[in-house]
Amino acid sequence: MDNEEIKLLLVKYITREADESEIDRIRDWVNAHPENEQYFAQLYETWQNMLYLNPEAINREKAFNNFSAVTLPPPSKYRQLVKWSKVAAVIALFGVLSVLLIKHYTQNIESVRQVSVNKGATKKMVLADGTLVWLNAGSKLNYNTDFGKKNRTVYLEGEAFFEIASGKKPIPFIVNTKNYTIRDIGTKFNLKAYPNDPFFETTVVKGEVSVEGNVNSSAREMSRIYVKPRQVLRIYYQQQNEKYTYKTDDLQGLKNLNEIQVLQVDSAKMDKYDGWKQNLLVFDGNTLEEIAKVLERRYNVKIIMDDAGLQNIKYSGSFRSVASVNKVLDLIKGNTDIDYTITDNTITITKSNN
Structure with missing residues (x-):
């Protein structure tokens, strides 16, 4: 060339x-x-x-x-x-x-529009092409005013569920995040790319998506992964030469940079990944550190743990339309050795003395 x-x-x-x-x-x-x-x-x-x-x-x-x-x-x-x-x-x-x-x-x-959702809230919106988007707490979605005419590209920071408009479209639907590009080949998928999370995650409910890694910092290679229905792709950001999980040949080029997991999920358990848009919280063996991040966004609070060992405590349970964070913590407390105090908007979790 x-x-x-x-x-x-x-x-x-x-x-x-x-x-x-x-x-x-x-x-x-x-x-x-x-x-x-x-x-x-x-x-x-x-x-x-x-x-x-x-x-x-x-x-x-x-x-x-x-x-x-x-x-x-x-x-x-x-x-x-x-x-x-x-x-x-x-x-x-x-x-x-x-x-x-x-x-x-x-x-x-000048033509960029941004939709932001504060912590403690979610938002449902319809794009110009008819695509439905649910934005989770603490998320931002950017798109141009000519969306649906010259392009169908959006920029996501945070978490969103996309239900792509039906019918054949001459312009592909693309979601850009800071590290990856997601091209829709189907209709329904969840995407999680919060800037302070140590991983990127996409879950396909129906159809198929391709996830493109633009730069591998160890090899500078561009790679593409295809995610099929009821599959979850999770990529943990890691430094070069750290341990990784290699699941499929499609991951060549990303494997030296990140730990990559591809999981097949039973349809009955999909609400763990997309239940948030129905105000449902589902934890399935999640650590208390992971749960704390979800609760901080959902209820707009700050959670502090006084013991690093607390972060690795695992918990499973589901909550629907729970209005206050202390009700969630009370249920977790009933099944784990923790206690907590709330001062203004800050929650301190400690080991239980019982």
Whole structure:
């Protein structure tokens, strides 16, 4: 590929507009040379960070300068890798790319709509194409005002359940999160991508989705995983060379970065993953640390545990339409060795003295 072709394809890929064949061509280019991998990673990471800025607080000049600083590293970094002439050519290429990406960003930032849900609440909404979306507590959904016309792409931070509008659509439905892209090939799926959780999770109720990992920090590879009905894909974010679980050949390229779990779930237990939209809490062997995060979002409280051992206590149980967090904690307390106190909006969990 010549430089003009690379520029176009990289911008299309990073801005989520590339088709399957273009993605394959970019994958080949990224894997061809170490400097390609490094530059692609910098471009992608900077673009992703820009997407999660508050649109009302954008400083375009500062954003451009920051982007250029990242994508145009000092030549001394590459003296031992390539000749000066090659360095200059590559830097020139990505200088143009930075301009193209900033242009793409500034053209779209004014048209971004954001729907936010506070902790302690949920929200149901209908997108322009007829897709139903339930947003869980503490979540944000961004999309452009031309959604349904030129694109069907949304950006999620938090948790949401999607019921894609029926009928064949010429434009694919895509959900972007900070680390992964989800392409709908079906109709109903739950997606969990809270920024302070140590994992990404998607659960398919009906149909099928593909999950694309854009950058593997150890190999800079782009990979795709297909998740089928009643399957749960959970990816724990880990550092390179840490332990991982390798479940299927489809996970090649992500396996060195994360612990990956693919679970087949009985239809009767799906409410563990999507019951929240019916105001249902389901815990099935969850640790108290995991439960605390759910309760903090659901009831808009802060939970503190005075003993690290408490975090690993496991609990199973379900709650429907429980209005107060202390009722949930009372039930947990009845089956585990814990006690708790509430001061204003802060809950302190301690070991029981009984």
